[in-house]
Amino acid sequence: MIADIGQISLLIAFGAAAYAAIASLVGAVQNRPAATASARNAILVIFPLVAVSSAAIIYSLLAGDFSLQYVANVSSLGMPTYLKVTALWGGQAGSLLFWNLLLAVFLFAAMLRQWRGEEHLIPLVIFVLAVTQGFFLLVSNFLENPFTRLPFIPADGQGLNPLLRHPGMIIHPPMLYLGFVSLTIPYAFAMASLIKGDVDDGWIRITRRWTLVGWLFLSLGLILGGRWAYDVLGWGGYWAWDPVENASFMPWLAATAFLHSVMIQEKRGMFRLWNMGLIILTFCLMIYGTFIVRSGVITSVHSFAQSPIGPYFFGFLCLVFFGSLVLIILRLDQFKSSHHISSFLSREAAFLFNNYIFLSILVATFIGTTFPILSELVTGEKMNVGEPYYEKVNGPLFAALLLLMGVAPLTMWYRSSAQRLQMSLRWPALVTTIFIAVLYFVIPLHGWGSPLGLWIITFSTILTLLEFGKGTHARMKGKGESVWVAFSSLMARNRRRYGGYWIHLGVLVMAFGIIGVEFYQQQTQIRLATGQSLSLGRYTMTFNGMREYAGADDLLITEANLSLYDNGRLVKTLTPRNELYTRTRQPMTIPDLRATIGEDFYVLIVNWEGFSANAATFRAYFNPLINWVWAGGFIFIIGTLIAAWPDPVDEKVKAAAQISALQPAAGD
Numbered sequence: 001m002i003a004d005i006g007q008i009s010l011l012i013a014f015g016a017a018a019y020a021a022i023a024s025l026v027g028a029v030q031n032r033p034a035a036t037a038s039a040r041n042a043i044l045v046i047f048p049l050v051a052v053s054s055a056a057i058i059y060s061l062l063a064g065d066f067s068l069q070y071v072a073n074v075s076s077l078g079m080p081t082y083l084k085v086t087a088l089w090g091g092q093a094g095s096l097l098f099w100n101l102l103l104a105v106f107l108f109a110a111m112l113r114q115w116r117g118e119e120h121l122i123p124l125v126i127f128v129l130a131v132t133q134g135f136f137l138l139v140s141n142f143l144e145n146p147f148t149r150l151p152f153i154p155a156d157g158q159g160l161n162p163l164l165r166h167p168g169m170i171i172h173p174p175m176l177y178l179g180f181v182s183l184t185i186p187y188a189f190a191m192a193s194l195i196k197g198d199v200d201d202g203w204i205r206i207t208r209r210w211t212l213v214g215w216l217f218l219s220l221g222l223i224l225g226g227r228w229a230y231d232v233l234g235w236g237g238y239w240a241w242d243p244v245e246n247a248s249f250m251p252w253l254a255a256t257a258f259l260h261s262v263m264i265q266e267k268r269g270m271f272r273l274w275n276m277g278l279i280i281l282t283f284c285l286m287i288y289g290t291f292i293v294r295s296g297v298i299t300s301v302h303s304f305a306q307s308p309i310g311p312y313f314f315g316f317l318c319l320v321f322f323g324s325l326v327l328i329i330l331r332l333d334q335f336k337s338s339h340h341i342s343s344f345l346s347r348e349a350a351f352l353f354n355n356y357i358f359l360s361i362l363v364a365t366f367i368g369t370t371f372p373i374l375s376e377l378v379t380g381e382k383m384n385v386g387e388p389y390y391e392k393v394n395g396p397l398f399a400a401l402l403l404l405m406g407v408a409p410l411t412m413w414y415r416s417s418a419q420r421l422q423m424s425l426r427w428p429a430l431v432t433t434i435f436i437a438v439l440y441f442v443i444p445l446h447g448w449g450s451p452l453g454l455w456i457i458t459f460s461t462i463l464t465l466l467e468f469g470k471g472t473h474a475r476m477k478g479k480g481e482s483v484w485v486a487f488s489s490l491m492a493r494n495r496r497r498y499g500g501y502w503i504h505l506g507v508l509v510m511a512f513g514i515i516g517v518e519f520y521q522q523q524t525q526i527r528l529a530t531g532q533s534l535s536l537g538r539y540t541m542t543f544n545g546m547r548e549y550a551g552a553d554d555l556l557i558t559e560a561n562l563s564l565y566d567n568g569r570l571v572k573t574l575t576p577r578n579e580l581y582t583r584t585r586q587p588m589t590i591p592d593l594r595a596t597i598g599e600d601f602y603v604l605i606v607n608w609e610g611f612s613a614n615a616a617t618f619r620a621y622f623n624p625l626i627n628w629v630w631a632g633g634f635i636f637i638i639g640t641l642i643a644a645w646p647d648p649v650d651e652k653v654k655a656a657a658q659i660s661a662l663q664p665a666a667g668d
Contacts, residue, residue: 003068006056007147010097013049013104014141016042017134021127028123036123040111043126046133047101047108054101057094057146061087067153070094070146076159076583078553083160086170090160092294092309093146095173100136102174103181107133110185110210118206124192132184135316143309159553162581162588166232172224176248179218180286183255185210187283190276194327199272199334204262211279212644215255219640222248223633234589234604236621237517238629241390243298246369247289250362254282257358264351267413273328273335274355280324287317298372298382343415350408357401364393391518395449399456402511405504406460409467428466432459443520450519457515461508464501471498491642499643506636509628516599516625523622525606529615537622539601540565541574546608546616554583560605560616564594576604576618599624 020042027036057070061084066072074087074094089095107129115122140146163169186207193203225245226238239245258278264271292298295310328335341348368385375383410416410424436445436455445451468487471494475486491498526534528543535541544561551557559577563570572594579588591604602621609615 002056002059002063003065003147003149006053006060007145009049009052009056010137010141010145010147013046013053013100014134014137016045016049017130017137020046020130021134024123024126024130028127036126039123039126039130043107043111043130043133046137047104050097050101050104050137054088054097057097058085058088061085064157066155066157067149068146069148069150072150072154072157074157074160076157076553078156079159080552082170083165086164087160089173089177090164093140093144093148095177096136096140096144096294097146098174099177099181100133100140102177103133103136103184106182106185115206118189118202121189121192121196121198121203124195125188128188128191129184132188139309139312143312156583158584159581162579162586163232166228169228169232172221172228175217175224176221179214179216179221180251180290182210182214182217183251183279183282183286186214186279190279191324191327194276194324194331197331197334199276199331201262201265201269201272204265204275208259208262209644209646211255211259212640215252215259216637216640216644218248218252218255219633220637222252223630223637226633227630230626232588232590234591234619236521236523236602236619236623238626241365241368241385241387243369243372243384244289244293246365247292250365250369251282251285251289253358253362253365254278254285257355257362258282260351260354260358264348268337268339268348270337270339270341270348271351271355272337273332276328276335278355280321280328284317284321284324287313287320291317292369292373298369345411345416345418345421347408347411347413347416350404350411354401354404354408357397357404361394361397361401364397365390368393398511399453402460402508403456405507406463409501410463425463428459428462432462450515453511453515453519457508457511461505464504464508467501468498495642495645499639499641499645502639502642503636504639506632506634506639508632509635510632513625513628513630513632516628517623520624521621523620525617525619527615527617529613534618534620536601536620537599538567539622540568541601541603541618541620543616543618545614546611551579554581556580556582558605558608560608560618562592562603562618564601574601574603578605578608595627597627600626 020039022039023035023042024039026032027034027039057068060068060071061075062081064071064075064077066075070091070093074091075084079087087094089098110129111126186203189203189207193199222245225248229235229240229245230238233240255278258275261271261274261278265275291310291313295313297310341352343349368389371385372382375381407425410421432455435458436451439445439454440451445454468490471490472483472487475481475490476483479486479489481489522536524534524536528534530543530545533540533542542563542565544563546558546560548556548558557577557579559575562574562576564572564574574592574594576592577590579590580586581588589604589606591602593600593602600621600623602623604619605616606619607617609617
């Protein structure tokens, strides 16, 4: 009965989306406000309907209604309650329903706003939103329906995929989904502006914070995904350039370029075509990522199983991409600006270089990600591109981006003085060089990559910290404020600028961690009998033995006991384990580690030869500075929150723009 209510609600929601698309189109073409208002109401109805449908699935998961195919596939009687709830996004059909729910939440919030000054765009905005929501509801209703019933009722379900039974994966997918679906709002306003031929900065001004919020969630999802991979997959690292990782990373790159580029349009009226193209590209990459993750066209530990929805997502992607491209071509003349870059030593040029670098990284990543699909089309065999390709191609590009991150804030609008820029860079460059020279005698710097990378990161960090220092000193001198008051006032009065600097600092801290792992990671794999030891870095690890015991549900755990010594001092007992879910025969390897601010000692079981042999094979990693990656991610998120918080200056500009937009109407 509950499942039937959920099915009916989902079907009605699809009908509401279809009605909203038709009514909004009528409102736009015939200029009928009543039709537009009706379409808005239909969009508002979708959220409670999809919420009822989602609640019905959650109830079925908790109640163990194994007559539903989805419940039988992702749940079991012995699963903990919290895992039964999060199993909503643990499989293909449920995760698409969850996607619909989150998208409906954002559409609901968008429809509650008045959008004063942009009323002429609203009918077309509703049309784009309704078509997008309608497509995903169509998939949930007719292709991947979570309420499909089995011809028989099994006594128990298969249980959730072991890879998803981790706190990181409980949080990671919702963050990515929130990031993806929230980007629908700026895309809808961009398309409405494009159709109307109104490509000024109005649509950017009203949707910038929506984009920033989506980018925040996408960033959180990427960081949490890296931590999940580190804790669960036994890679010994945080990123492996897996195709599904890349599918989330590529829209993040496009959105990041967009958030930088919009500043130029707001300040100088330039980069209009860039910004329209970047927001369309971001949305297309979101659909593309969904396509490759859910269609089964690539092999990944992250992806869903083979599914019939692939052609539909590919068709929707083609519709969005080519439809947007045609509209841009038709409106090409309206993107021209009277302003041009007058000097390569200007802030406008720095942002243009920034865009080129981001897009270069994106193109390289796209080629590597899509290569298995292309190779299969040409040769009939899937050939994957490995980490060496990404590191060789993207490594120098990221280095250039980090350098630009430090230098760009020193440039001026229109034109910068080469002499002034040289003076600003001279002392930070000298201090950085001295620091790297001293570091050379403290730790071994491998080849030229390690010292160059550390030089760029240190140089940009000094320049970024100086921006905080100069602003704080100016307030202390001009207003007589104390250091803390001056600093906090600086943050409060220009959140967008200094929030951006905090984001840069977070990226630079993460880059320090990446240098540590990429250049100084040590690893070994060895077979140990009870009582034997291995040495790695300054650590010694002794194998004490194994034990087997039953876990929750159908879990069988084989756990090693290892004593870890730091220069002869016992610092921790490590217990890496292998988990076997006996119902599905799915194994999991769970590492254990000893973490400090300076490094991690990370170990996992590769093979256990049984109690009779009393021996096991272990793989151990020494990961210097790995925790700087997570610390940098935390700083990054704090910076994004600062930048996204309403800025008094921005609010005044927005209010003035709305008043200006309303004045002609008042005079009619």
